[in-house]
Amino acid sequence: MSLNDTFKVGYVLKRYPRYSETFVVSEILAHEAAGLAIEIFALRPPVDAYFQNIISEVRAPVKYLLSYDLRGSTLWAVLEQASAVLPELWSKLAIARGEDVHDVHQAILLACEARNRGIAHLHAHFGTSATTVARLASHFAEIPYTFTAHAKDIFHESVQPDDLSRKLHDAAAVVTISDYNLNYLNETYGQAAAKVQRIYNGLDLKQFSYASPQHRPLRIVGVGRLIEKKGFAYLVEACDLLRARGYEFECQIVGAGDLSEDLHAQIETLNLQSCVELIGPRPQREIIDIVQSAAVLAAPCVVGTDSNRDGIPTVLLEAMALGTPCISTDVTGIPEVLRHQETGLMVPQHDAIALAKALEKLLSDAALRVQLATQARKLIETNFDIHCNAAHLRTIFRAAPVTAMQEVR
Structure with missing residues (x-):
């Protein structure tokens, strides 16, 4: 045998x-x-x-x-x-x-x-x-x-x-x-x-078909547990800065976690209810549709006060496979998949101003979205099958x- x-x-x-x-x-x-x-x-x-x-x-x-x-x-x-x-x-x-x-x-x-x-x-x-x-x-x-x-x-x-x-x-x-x-x-x-x-x-790449991000609505998405290391408070702050610059957009944050109440309060304090929404957890098939309908995925990861941190967030791999350009930080292994200005945009940790600028860049430049997404998909096919x-x-x-x-x- x-x-x-x-x-x-x-x-x-x-x-x-x-x-x-x-x-x-x-x-x-x-x-x-x-x-x-x-x-x-x-x-x-x-x-x-x-x-x-x-x-x-x-x-x-x-x-x-x-x-x-x-x-x-x-x-x-x-x-x-x-x-x-x-x-x-x-x-x-x-x-x-x-x-x-x-x-x-x-x-x-x-x-x-x-x-x-x-x-x-x-x-x-x-x-x-x-x-x-x-x-x-x-x-x-x-x-x-x-x-x-x-x-x-x-x-x-x-x-x-x-x-x-x-x-x-x-x-x-x-x-x-x-x-x-x-x-x-x-x-x-x-x-x-x-x-x-x-x-x-x-990833099983058959489950994540590529689609060009050239013609996407001005939508930002974040996906992950609502905990410190995901850095979603900086995404909310960056959305406030974008709105102050006159941008019309929407942002959806998918997930649940201990910081849900804090993030809701932050959104209300900044009066962002009309453009930033916490939509709770969703099944993977729905997350795929949400991510692939967005112009950009933001993963503003940080090293937590307890030293907790992400490895390489799965959602980054999924978004890059689907053709959604990504913004993230230099936490642990993220630069191995998100290479600045090649397969995505890198911003410093804890920096809502830099995040807002990167979001603005991708929301306003369809050609850049396509360029980054194309290279990102190639990298995923090579290293993450x-x-x-x-x-x-x-x-x-x-x-x-x-x-x-x-x-x-």
Whole structure:
């Protein structure tokens, strides 16, 4: 039997599905299209009120590794039952010293599931709790693990360097989503980061057909969670400056989040209700239509006060694929896709004046919109095709040492 027939990968995620993590779903769908067997293991149930339509296309089964009642007797019973599946479990528990008991419990559940289901490899997204569980389960079940490091899990003030260093060191390989991240991890973690390589997140380009932005209404769009790192307060401020210059336009901001009330208040204080609207979250198909009907997408990302920041926002990739010219900032990996005056316009962080000038430039210059959008689409096709990038990821999975496992029947 060929490797294609037997090789099965367990995807380990903190929550599944998540409205904001379409990149994970696109990756799984690309693997499935190539014939790779996937099973999804989620540590928490979903909490979003909205979900993206592409989730319905995923064939992989989902198993929730829920961890609630962990009184001593309960945990002891879990260990006793698990040792029947994992005979070496008792001797391997030392690796869990200092870890959260719920993470250990979920790792034991995952290791048992991996053995019972014939999972040959574990891959986690984000180097936080999902990777903690994958790392422990890898040790317990004697199968390799890899993980993708994004942004918050690298840069946020809550990141514990010793913990991340262990995960980098113990993984069979590590993927990160930008050269900026790769360089940072190498400089910060040295030899522990020797197995890190960059693979960009990607898009299924068949879902994002290009359309010229030459004849678009004077509409600005912003898409993302309404949180500090997205910088939407600067977009609202820039819209106020544009209006003061006599421009007639509309701006739609798509998304939900903790700063919704603050942004509503800002819009009202500036009396921008007639031209700036928060329209809440939308399914992906509708977002595609909204983005492709706009003259410009603004992503004024900033590094948050808690050091949180974006990696490469998926919406930038989507807008560039669709033919909508983009404005953004120099946060982490964004300059790798948005190259100033080549594939978009770059403005400084926290600078509403510069943002307003860039918006004015694109709203008033159709030829520039077409020039930037054409070059942007070429870059997306070259570097951000999900089928090419997922194929690279599969080579990493298969290069990891595989322990022969017999599925328990």
